[in-house]
Amino acid sequence: MIEILQWSTLSVCSALAVARIPSAVRGRNRSLFAIFVLATLAILLSIDEPYMAVDSWLGSENYANLILRFIIYVTVFLAGRGVAKAFDDSRALRRLTGPVGVGVLALIMLATVVLFLLADTAGSSTGLAALPGRSPENGLLIGFYAAAGRLYPAYVAVCLLPATLTAVTQSLPGAVRVGAALLSLGFFALILGMLFPVIPDSLGFLQPVINYTAVLALMAGLACIWIGRVLLRRAKPSLRAFTEK
Amino acid sequence: MPVPAKAFQRWLQGVAPSASMADISRISGIKRTTLAQQLVRGKVAESTLVSVSRAVGINPVTALAVFDTFADLRREPPLPRPEELVSQIATTDLLHAVIARSIPDDPGAPPAPQPPLIPAPHTTSVRNWVDAIDDGELRHRVSAATGIAPQNYSAQLTANRLTPELAIATAVAAGVAPTSGLVATGLITEEEAGWAPDARQRALARLSDGELASLAGDRLQAIGRTLRRQEQDHERTEKIWENLG
Known part of the structure; x- marks a missing residue:
């Protein structure tokens, strides 16, 4: 099921590119x-086979995942600015490209790098799925690392959701209105992503569904x-x- | 509401007993497929009935009045009011009249012949007609009588449209000739509604300079408002496409 979602998203993104x-x-x-x-590359790095191939070439330290985070940041920044x-929406534009926006992005990027370096990341693992279980400490570090990765998209989404929702109702x-509605749905899904830590394990399947809905x-x-x-x-x-x- | 196909065919039997559907479509200029489709669906559009009645030499008002939906057309209608006549003069013609009256008289030259008015309907004829007969409560009464929501009624006026049924209901609620509404919506011609050929021209001539100037001003103001709104929508759309197109 998730594989279908991944490959169809990949084909959509690459076709658009x-x-x-x-x-x-x-x-x-x-x-x-x-x-x-960039979205095509990000999806590629979310799929097991390409991730493994790229990461083994980079030394199997999961640097591919760190690259994936930065690709997402840049993609979200470009899309948000556009x-x-x-x-x-000049207020949203200031919050994304002004000092506050750049500060938020820089801080999140720094946190991403620091948490990644502190954690034990040896051994390629798509989506870092195998890493949190190694030790409670690693679980915490990887948890925060993943949360930082979701925080910036959610921040951008919060800034832009009012503008796209308004556009849906305008003449x-x-x-364009359908596009604005779809963007609103995507932003809403990005914001929902912040709730991943409180989603019970039994509803774990929701996580990829929300992610791919957003993309x-x-x-x-x-x-x-x-x-x-x-x-x-x-x-x-x-x-x-x-x-x- | 369109007329029932059965009733239409009964009427057709009466007025053109020997004509086949192919004949009817040929003389009325309605595509055979369109006519067949309307008959199969059981609903014949008013415009079809009007075209067919013209083709067989019957006044469309007489033809429409045969059907119960348009029973209001059976009574002898009152004459159109001067305001109604003026409302059916195109804005360009009103502006021509303003200019013609502004030019100083040349005692030597004979008065310039008045160019014929553009035939009704014009681009804002429906709204202008309703405004001309509105005593302030008209929209209310129409919506109470027909059950149409006020915003749907306004939307039709803005689009310079009104279904024949609503046009007649509006005329009845205002106490004017039901045929006027059909002229304003373009379903029938002034002549078919029984207006004298020069009725609008004479109504225009009877306007004082002050009345003419304010009327033309009102029309320009309304057009200006509509255009400004369209321009804003256009600019907003262009901005979206400039950045995301």
Whole structure:
């Protein structure tokens, strides 16, 4: 079940990245191309086989997981900046790219690196699943490391959710409103991610479901808005509409 | 509400007993598939009935009045009010009249001939008609009489649309000729509603300069408001596509 989710998410992300190549070549919103490529890489590193391959090449110390965290941070930052600009939310933009936003990101990145170095990370393990069980101390360190990794996406989501929810209700082209709704769903899932520590083990299957819902909803939301531009470009409103017969 | 297909076919038997469906579609200009589909679904659109009645040489008002939904059309209608006539003059024509009256008289030259008015309906004719007959409580009465929610009614007016049934209900609630509503919505022509060919022109001529100037001003203001809103939506959409398109 989870494998299906992983591979389908991977195919969606990579297809979007490929479809975005012509625009990237023309120089149109290259960050969108970067987002799709980085999301593809992030999904790849979440799947067992590619993770094992990459990590063994990096020395089997799970540095691939650390790289994965940074890929997620950069992807979320780029997507968040784009969404804040697009939906003209200057407050969200300041909270993401202003001193506060940069400070939050730097702090979380530092915490991620420090916790990773403190923990015993020897021996490749996808999603670090095998590491917390080694010792109570390691369990704690890896727990905080994972929490830090979810904190930044949740922070960005909290900043942007009001803007995307508002856009759903505004009179905008249908594809843009659907896109805004999907982005809102994705942000909501990212915020839900903060609740992972309190989800009981019996509901453990929810964790990947929430994660992949977030990725799929965000990518589909961005794609929807982009497709809307291609299909629905409208003429500028003019007086002619009131006089033409 | 469209008329029942059975009743439509009975009516057709009476007015064109020998005509086949193919004949009807040919003389009325309605696509055969459209006509067949409406008959199969059991509902014939009012516009179909109007086109067919024109094709067989019957006034659409007389044809509509045969059906119980449009029983209000059976009574001899009162003459259109001057406000209604003026409401069916396109804004461009009103502005032409403002300019024509603003030019100083040249005693030597003969008065310039008035160009014919653009035939009703115009781009804001439905809303202008309802505004012209509204005593302040009209929308209330229409929604009480027909059960339509006020916001749905307003939405139709904004879109310069009104179903024939609602147009007639509005006219009845305002105590004006039901046919006026069908003219404003474009279902029938002024002539078919029994308006004199120069009725609108004469109503325009009877407006004082002050009345004409304020009326044209009101129209421009309404158009300005609509355009400003459309421009804001357009700018917002462009901003979204500029950053995420």
